[in-house]
Amino acid sequence: MNIKNKKWTEEEFFKVREEVLKQWPTGEEVDLAEGVKYLKELPDHKNFAKKLWTAKQDGKTLAQPRAGVALLNEHIELLSFLSEEGGADLLPSTIDSYTRLNRYEECERGIKESEKAGRSLLNGFPGVNYGVKGCKRVLEAVDKPLQVRHGTPDARLLAEITMSAGWTSYEGGGISYNLPYAKSVSMERTIRDWQYVDRLVGWYEEQGVSINREPYGPLTGTLVPVSISNAVQIIECLLAAEQGVKSITLGYGQCGNLVQDVAAIRTLQELAEEYCEKLGYENMQITTVFHQWMGGFPEDESKAFGVISNGAAAAALSGATKVIVKTTHEAIGIPTKEANANAIKATKMVLNLLEGQTLPDSEELETEIKQVKAEIKCIMDKVYDLGNGDLALGTIEAVKQGVIDIPFAPANVNMGKMLPARDNKGRIRYLECGNIPFTDEIKAFNTAELQKRADFEGREISFQMTVDDIFAVGKGTLIGRPE
Numbered sequence: 455m456n457i458k459n460k461k462w463t464e465e466e467f468f469k470v471r472e473e474v475l476k477q478w479p480t481g482e483e484v485d486l487a488e489g490v491k492y493l494k495e496l497p498d499h500k501n502f503a504k505k506l507w508t509a510k511q512d513g514k515t516l517a518q519p520r521a522g523v524a525l526l527n528e529h530i531e532l533l534s535f536l537s538e539e540g541g542a543d544l545l546p547s548t549i550d551s552y553t554r555l556n557r558y559e560e561c562e563r564g565i566k567e568s569e570k571a572g573r574s575l576l577n578g579f580p581g582v583n584y585g586v587k588g589c590k591r592v593l594e595a596v597d598k599p600l601q602v603r604h605g606t607p608d609a610r611l612l613a614e615i616t617m618s619a620g621w622t623s624y625e626g627g628g629i630s631y632n633l634p635y636a637k638s639v640s641m642e643r644t645i646r647d648w649q650y651v652d653r654l655v656g657w658y659e660e661q662g663v664s665i666n667r668e669p670y671g672p673l674t675g676t677l678v679p680v681s682i683s684n685a686v687q688i689i690e691c692l693l694a695a696e697q698g699v700k701s702i703t704l705g706y707g708q709c710g711n712l713v714q715d716v717a718a719i720r721t722l723q724e725l726a727e728e729y730c731e732k733l734g735y736e737n738m739q740i741t742t743v744f745h746q747w748m749g750g751f752p753e754d755e756s757k758a759f760g761v762i763s764n765g766a767a768a769a770a771l772s773g774a775t776k777v778i779v780k781t782t783h784e785a786i787g788i789p790t791k792e793a794n795a796n797a798i799k800a801t802k803m804v805l806n807l808l809e810g811q812t813l814p815d816s817e818e819l820e821t822e823i824k825q826v827k828a829e830i831k832c833i834m835d836k837v838y839d840l841g842n843g844d845l846a847l848g849t850i851e852a853v854k855q856g857v858i859d860i861p862f863a864p865a866n867v868n869m870g871k872m873l874p875a876r877d878n879k880g881r882i883r884y885l886e887c888g889n890i891p892f893t894d895e896i897k898a899f900n901t902a903e904l905q906k907r908a909d910f911e912g913r914e915i916s917f918q919m920t921v922d923d924i925f926a927v928g929k930g931t932l933i934g935r936p937e
């Protein structure tokens with residue numbers, strides 16, 4: 455597999471495409487010319503890329519839930535409820551786990567058993583099995599833009615089907631849907647398969663249809679340091695831009711210290727634009743998405759609303775273009791449509807109250823922005839160095855060497871030497887840098903911040919801080935203080 459960070463020729467793309475469409479019978483329904491025509495007939499308010507870009511120009515933060523169930527009619531009912539009752543600005547379809555593993559036979563069985571049981575026995579919407587026809591029915595039943603949310607290492611067929619069915623946004627990437635989601639899939643494989651997805655979007659762009667791409671920001675959603683998370687987003691942004699993607703939403707999972715969360719979004723937007731500019735990618739429409747707290751949730755509904763509303767406020771104050779809404783059923787399982795709608799309403803109430811407000815500049819914010827940029831520069835420079843200037847090759851090598859290292863990732867290709875912990879203000883710092891090539895100054899900064907917490911708590915800096923932090927929010931605090 456000769457990987458390089460170069461836009462695939464149409465010939466290369468269409469050759470691979472023949473294999474992709476054979477993966478399941480519904481692949482035969484995909485007709486690109488029909489897809490282009492169908493997408494062009496969509497009203498602007500149902501195009502995800504256009505709605506995001508307008509929101510960015512207007513300085514608005516849009517609210518979007520996660521949602522997906524096994525049966526087509528129930529899924530339509532669910533999305534309509536979240537749109538009308540919840541007031542969602544953008545709609546998802548969260549795809550089920552079997553589809554994410556390309557196990558479409560089990561999806562087929564899951565659909566039949568759900569029909570028999572009269573309720574959803576899959577944890578999401580099996581989009582490949584419903585095919586273009588089924589996905590078109592969903593799109594035509596709602597009046598908001600639709601996005602595929604999932605966690606699929608090989609998401610090529612799902613992309614073909616949903617995009618030709620008028621769904622105009624697609625989540626994921628070659629790093630962000632490998633390390634947090636896969637067990638033993640090579641980086642070569644997922645970088646190449648996501649170049650395919652991005653090249654498909656690039657092809658649509660060449661036909662005059664804009665489809666949004668959203669690399670998955672939170673990664674493992676467990677104490678992921680800002681600079682690692684942002685570096686992964688910037689890399690996936692650039693890999694997508696090379697394949698012709700123009701509308702890109704870069705993501706970040708809330709960590710909980712407001713200043714650090716705002717610094718994360720600001721640096722994400724700024725650096726992505728800078729890198730695209732430097733590398734000659736023009737007419738890019740870069741936006742950001744803030745994911746409400748992705749870690750353990752309190753079971754208590756009122757406390758959970760506190761977490762959700764706090765996330766909504768941080769998203770608004772950061773100036774993110776979109777916020778992904780959690781629900782009060784997070785600690786229990788798949789939310790009911792009512793719980794989902796209520797969380798969207800609470801989120802939108804906070805967004806409305808904070809409309810036009812962003813966190814003012816401060817010395818603390820400037821310090822955090824400077825720190826994040828310095829850390830990201832170390833990572834990005836090394837990635838390019840490892841690839842001799844080729845970002846795709848550099849990324850693959852960087853994961854192998856632990857230069858890109860995601861905490862608590864299940865993937866066996868992930869090094870897993872880096873460890874995070876919160877400092878005394880709840881900001882995520884590097885407890886262990888592993889093989890991430892930070893300067894001594896950066897390492898000293900992180901240790902000094904953690905030392906302040908150690909002094910305050912009267913204990914040594916240790917992995918116990920990390921463990922305490924992982925359980926903290928579920929127990930009702932941000933920082934895991936010793937009991």
Ligand SMILES: CCC[C@H]1O[C@@H](n2cnc3c(N)ncnc32)[C@H](O)[C@@H]1O
Pocket residue numbers: 520521522523548577578579780784787788789
């Ligand atoms: C990376 C995303 C994890 C989040 O994704 C939510 N999630 C997963 N599947 C569904 C679904 N079918 N409907 C509503 N939310 C869902 C989980 O709760 C978790 O917060």
